[in-house]
Amino acid sequence: MSDVREYVKEVSDWIDEIMIYLEKIDIKDSRLLSNIERLSQWTKDLDEEEMDYDDMVVIEEEMSRVYGEIEEIALELRSKDRQSVPIGKHTLPPLPYAYEALEPTISREIMRLHHDKHHQSYVDGLNKAELMMEKARETKDYALLKHWEKEAAFHGSGHYLHTLFWEEMTPGGGGQPKGDILKQIEKDFGSFTAFKSHFSEAAKQVEGVGWAILVWAPRARRLEILQSELHMVLTQWDTIPILVLDVWEHAYYLQYKNERASYVDKWWDVVNWPQTAARFSEAKKLIWKKQ
Missing domain, CATH: 3.55.40.20 (Iron/manganese superoxide dismutase, C-terminal domain)
Incomplete structure (x- = not known):
């Protein structure tokens, strides 16, 4: 597989993750969906023409813009108190960039495993702990409460810290703040x-x-x-x-x-x-x- 084809696949995978995330949090903004579709089609068209480095830079910028739009919509939903997470319904947030976007600092393979496998395990562990504690309240059986409280602390902290971690890195970052x-x-x-x-x-x-x-x-x-x-x-x-x-x-x-x-x-x-x-x-x- 050529580097271009591989890059297009990475962008396509990112778009798929974004769409799954939008479905989970029930975002159906027509303008946003149209922008995502346009990005997807544009990437495929460029692939057929063998895109160059400048094209990839523009695609990364467009991906960042789409992610920014998602954050704005999510913020608006939160302001309307529609973004509280039901018990046991935490979801894996999408990466705000492609897997390989932080290379050479962090490799694509690490980003895929770290995000898709490790972070997902913390989300799953937190959801399970919350559901088991809910069951304990319903049955009034608190025999294993100590265990599930520890699981909620471990997996919940893992989920929240990783969510911050992804957001606080960016392609072309570094330097010092202002x-x-x-x-x-x-x-x-x-x-x-x-x-x-x-x-x-x-x-x-x-x-x-x-x-x-x-x-x-x-x-x-x-x-x-x-x-x-x-x-x-x-x-x-x-x-x-x-x-x-x-x-x-x-x-x-x-x-x-x-x-x-x-x-x-x-x-x-x-x-x-x-x-x-x-x-x-x-x-x-x-x-x-x-x-």
């Missing part, structure tokens, strides 16, 4: 360089498997860097995740082997700072009494 988040980083860590070094070392030194997490602490009114073993151990209550880095072995081992440090260092090349800045801006709106 605006308020950069000012806050410089205030809380001394400089962006000091922050980046601290965050990288936190990721490299997670014991076993887990995450490095930049959080906003509403009571302290500052940014902090935390580690989390697994998905939920060693974290702090009352903080809001702003930027997360997955250092479970499935996030890098196929490509970087046991060189976690190399993966962490390269990861900065795909950080989606505009998305991170937007999340920080929203987090700052939450104000608690200082402690």
